[in-house]
Amino acid sequence: MSTAAQILWMPNRTRPTPPPPAAEVARFVCDPLQHQVHRLDAAGRILDSFGERGRAHGQFEAPSDSAVVLPMFEEEDIAGCSRAAFVAVADRMNHRVQVFELEGQFVTALGEFSETG
Numbered sequence: 001m002s003t004a005a006q007i008l009w010m011p012n013r014t015r016p017t018p019p020p021p022a023a024e025v026a027r028f029v030c031d032p033l034q035h036q037v038h039r040l041d042a043a044g045r046i047l048d049s050f051g052e053r054g055r056a057h058g059q060f061e062a063p064s065d066s067a068v069v070l071p072m073f074e075e076e077d078i079a080g081c082s083r084a085a086f087v088a089v090a091d092r093m094n095h096r097v098q099v100f101e102l103e104g105q106f107v108t109a110l111g112e113f114s115e116t117g
Contacts, residue, residue: 026102028087032062037089039102050104051089058106061093068102 027040035053037060038046051060066089086107089098096111 026068026085026087028066028068028089030063030066030089032064032092035060035062037063037066037087037100037104039104048104050100055094057098057109058100059094060089060091060098063089064092065090 027042027044029038029040030036031038031049034049036049036051038049041047051058051063053059053061055061066087068085068087070085085102087100087102089100091098091109094112096109098109099107101107
């Protein structure tokens, strides 16, 4: 089963922040059979893909979920925040979450594979 990701908005605590127009929302789908993540356009067509089977950075073992995240500091509102968004991918069988730039370049990983569990 594939899962699409939408931008996760962290609204200002004092007032709600509307999401961006649909054309600005990045969409990603995990493909656990091909061990890849696909970036989609607004119509759902695959624009490009990244990843392959393996344990190295940028490789996946049945990726299961993805989310596009927009980092914000606590006192920052959406208008003043950096527009640098990232896609976080749950690399289920490698026991980690990998973080990428929206174009698919590896940034960091949280967790790691362990033979001992």
